[in-house]
Amino acid sequence: KAGVTQTPRYLIKTRGQQVTLSCSPISGHRSVSWYQQTPGQGLQFLFEYFSETQRNKGNFPGRFSGRQFSNSRSEMNVSTLELGDSALYLCASSSVGGRYDLNYGYTFGSGTRLTVV
């Protein structure tokens, strides 16, 4: 079955602009989580969506937001981009995002590489 699809793969934006990233989870998966990977901070949890509702949120400013659609596809948006937002943004999907899923791990996409100039 198809894996987790993230688009676009690469993106270059200017400071102050906004950006929207997309994630299509594995068919049948209803939980989508987003992570930011930077050399300094490593992999950090942004938020998690399930059935179009944000259930969990990490410690990121309000400029980072997301949403999930009825088909479980998710988007994340970063407004007023800063140079420090340059990172690899990863999404992960799982059946329901709960502890049972941890036996099989969450499945990650290949990520979107965002560069802010």
Next chain:
Amino acid sequence: DQQVKQNSPSLSVQEGRISILNCDYTNSMFDYFLWYKKYPAEGPTFLISISSIKDKNEDGRFTVFLNKSAKHLSLHIVPSQPGDSAVYFCAASRGGVYSSNTGKLIFGQGTTLQVKP
């Protein structure tokens, strides 16, 4: 405050030998631990997980050991192969009956494994 730590940034082993990757954690509320492998420009790939009620879990060449009293886990790869060369991340999850931590993994900084032919 880094709750999951991988103190060795890199490890080099000979093909056919055992690779041992280590991870320490500070939060005793973590109840699931996972290992992921990551190649450059790709998302993390799930390898193996272990629940806090167990002390060992095996899957083929991969074995994870959990020492709760020491808050330490390790991943053993036997035998190591050149294709295992990648960055390995340890991750932890804090669940519970009334979990508000759905979809959230806390990652270590990663260890780069090089397996030499």
